[in-house]
Structures are given as structure tokens and as C-alpha cells.
Amino acid sequence: MPDLLALPKTELHLHIEGTLEPEMVFALAERNGISLPFDSVDELRERLEFTDLQSFLDLYFACSIVLRTRADFADLARAYLARAHAQGVRHVEMFFDPQAHTSRGVAVDTVIDGLRDALAEANLEWGITGGLILCFLRDLPVEKALETLESVAHRAGDLVGVGLDSTEVGYPPELFERVYRRARELGLHAVAHAGEEGGPEYVWPALEVLGIERLDHGIRSLEDPALVEALRERQIPLTVCPLSTVRLRGVDTMVEHPLPRMLDAGLLVTVNSDDPSYFGGYIGDNYVAVQQAFDFDLSTMVMLAGNSVTASFASDERKAELRGEIAAWSAAQGA
Numbered sequence: 505m506p507d508l509l510a511l512p513k514t515e516l517h518l519h520i521e522g523t524l525e526p527e528m529v530f531a532l533a534e535r536n537g538i539s540l541p542f543d544s545v546d547e548l549r550e551r552l553e554f555t556d557l558q559s560f561l562d563l564y565f566a567c568s569i570v571l572r573t574r575a576d577f578a579d580l581a582r583a584y585l586a587r588a589h590a591q592g593v594r595h596v597e598m599f600f601d602p603q604a605h606t607s608r609g610v611a612v613d614t615v616i617d618g619l620r621d622a623l624a625e626a627n628l629e630w631g632i633t634g635g636l637i638l639c640f641l642r643d644l645p646v647e648k649a650l651e652t653l654e655s656v657a658h659r660a661g662d663l664v665g666v667g668l669d670s671t672e673v674g675y676p677p678e679l680f681e682r683v684y685r686r687a688r689e690l691g692l693h694a695v696a697h698a699g700e701e702g703g704p705e706y707v708w709p710a711l712e713v714l715g716i717e718r719l720d721h722g723i724r725s726l727e728d729p730a731l732v733e734a735l736r737e738r739q740i741p742l743t744v745c746p747l748s749t750v751r752l753r754g755v756d757t758m759v760e761h762p763l764p765r766m767l768d769a770g771l772l773v774t775v776n777s778d779d780p781s782y783f784g785g786y787i788g789d790n791y792v793a794v795q796q797a798f799d800f801d802l803s804t805m806v807m808l809a810g811n812s813v814t815a816s817f818a819s820d821e822r823k824a825e826l827r828g829e830i831a832a833w834s835a836a837q838g839a
């Protein structure tokens with residue numbers, strides 16, 4: 505199998521706060537004079553064992569407090585983009601959680617400006633395209649999500665879309681109907697996490713009430729044949745994150761991951777990394793992990809990369825370029 509890190513791809517499910525490596529947690533804590541609830545990088549690394557989504561989120565939010573300034577967000581995204589570049593990423597639609605920062609007194613503009621600084625540099629340096637998807641924390645009140653959206657309405661052009669993340673069970677998507685309606689008025693694309701820990705009953709309203717164009721995770725959709733049929737027929741892309749699902753105990757081991765069944769069902773599946781510094785691998789590592797677990801052939805891996813282009817919000821012109829890069833890479837492998 506050729507080096508799958510070199511396969512050109514797009515990343516569509518990546519929380520930028522989930523790329524905070526332990527060393528950077530400590531470096532930023534020191535830069536900002538913040539004390540941490542861990543004594544060392546090694547102690548933090550030892551905590552990277554999770555029992556479920558919530559056990560991960562608790563650590564993710566605890567570490568995010570080190571992010572304060574525009575330079576912090578730019579440095580975080582620069583480090584991610586360098587790794588993404590090394591793993592074949594040509595286009596990225598990056599999630600960020602403004603409410604995790606505004607609740608600590610960090611202005612949303614600080615977050616957006618820092619992330620955009622790094623994206624602009626990666627575009628100049630490596631030709632990486634993409635943008636930002638603003639996620640609402642679904643376990644906070646809907647009014648807070650609406651306030652957050654209004655606070656960035658004047659710069660909606662700096663965003664690609666909106667998403668919904670954090671604790672799923674107990675916080676059904678339909679709560680956010682007004683928020684998504686307003687996002688659509690602002691011309692933003694709509695995605696949401698659903699069917700990660702919640703069952704199909706969390707996916708249906710994301711589709712039917714929020715009108716999402718892409719489904720994040722969505723793995724539990726397989727439990728409802730009618731839902732699978734709706735996702736297949738409408739070709740709603742699913743952003744699957746294999747290492748994440750294993751580490752958050754959605755499945756015990758990679759070979760039990762439902763990815764092959766999703767492909768067999770005709771779903772438009774993409775492979776992504778979610779929170780790579782917490783889950784033991786960036787996007788290329790996820791491609792390698794699924795190839796090895798399922799012994800996928802090269803054409804399947806190329807098809808997954810192609811799906812990542814189809815599922816993106818890139819312009820038709822950019823999609824054509826990306827497809828050309830994938831085709832050229834495959835041809836060079838003799839595929």
C-alpha cells in the first residue's frame with residue numbers, strides 16, 4: 505500500500521481546540537500565566553484515556569483555557585496546519601467552539617482573527633484552502649447560541665458554516681431550530697454532530713428540522729434502515745472519525761467500526777480526525793488505521809479521498825482541482 509499520508513485529501517471534521525498537544529498546553533499556560541490542574545506533560549498524557557464522550561469533553565474544555573490571545577489561536581492553528589500539510593490535507597473546514605472562549609472573557613473576534621491568520625499563511629505557503637465552521641455548544645442554552653451567532657453576523661463572510669457539538673445525549677438538535685434558521689439567512693452552511701452517542705432519533709431532527717447539509721459522525725444512523733435510506737438517497741455526507749470512535753468507546757476495536765457497513769449501504773462517507781491530539785492520530789493516521797483494519801485496497805482509499813472532496817463546501821472549481829490532484833497521485837501509484 506502506498507503512503508496514505510501523501511494521498512491528497514480534505515479534512516471536514518476537525519475541532520481546532522482538539523489539536524492542542526500537551527506540550528502546547530504547557531507552553532501557552534506559561535505564556536499566559538495560567539495554572540493547570542496537571543503537573544507535567546506526562547501527567548496530562550496519562551489522562552488521555554476516555555470512557556465516553558463526556559470524559560473526553562471534560563479534559564478538552566479544561567485544556568482550552570490556555571487559549572487567550574489572537575497569537576495563541578494563530579499558533580494553535582499553525583501547528584495543526586503544518587501537521588495537516590504533512591498528512592496530505594489540501595482543504596480544511598475547521599470547527600471552533602467560540603462559547604468555550606467567550607465564557608472566559610475572550611472576544612469571539614480574537615478567536616476568529618487568530619485562526620484566520622494561520623489559514624491565510626497556510627494558503628500562501630502550501631495552497632491549503634478552507635475556512636471556519638462555528639460550532640454551538642449544545643449543552644448551553646439556545647439563547648446563548650443565538651447571541652453568539654448575532655455577535656458574528658457582521659462578519660459571516662469570514663465563516664463557512666455553523667455546527668453543533670459537545671454533549672449529545674439530552675440535547676436534541678431541534679432545540680436549535682431558530683439558530684440554524686438564522687444561520688441560513690446569513691448564508692452559512694449547516695452541519696451538526698448527531699448519532700455519535702445519541703441514536704437515530706438525534707439524527708432525524710438534525711436532517712429534517714435543522715436542514716443540515718452534512719452529518720458529523722452519524723454512525724448510529726445504521727440502527728434505523730429508513731434513516732440510512734434517507735441519507736443514501738439524499739447523499740448527505742457523513743464525517744466519520746474512526747480513531748475518535750474507538751477512543752471514546754463507541755466500538756471496542758477498529759475492526760468493529762461500522763465504516764465498511766456504511767460504505768456497503770451506499771452512504772457518502774468521509775474519514776476525518778475529530779480531536780487528533782487527544783485520540784492518537786491526525787487525518788492520515790485515520791486513513792492508515794482503517795486501511796489496515798479492513799484491508800481496504802487502494803481504490804477504496806482513493807474513493808474515500810474523493811468523497812472528502814465531494815462532501816466539502818469548496819467551490820466547483822476548487823473541487824475540480826482537488827479531484828485532479830487525487831487522480832494524479834493515484835496514477836503515480838500505478839492505480
Ligand SMILES: Nc1ncnc2[nH]cnc12
Binds near residue numbers: 670671
Ligand atoms: N467528538 C466530539 N463530539 C462532540 N463534541 C465535540 N467537541 C470536540 N469533539 C467532539
Ligand SMILES: [Zn+2]
Binds near residue numbers: 517519697
Ligand atoms: Zn467532533
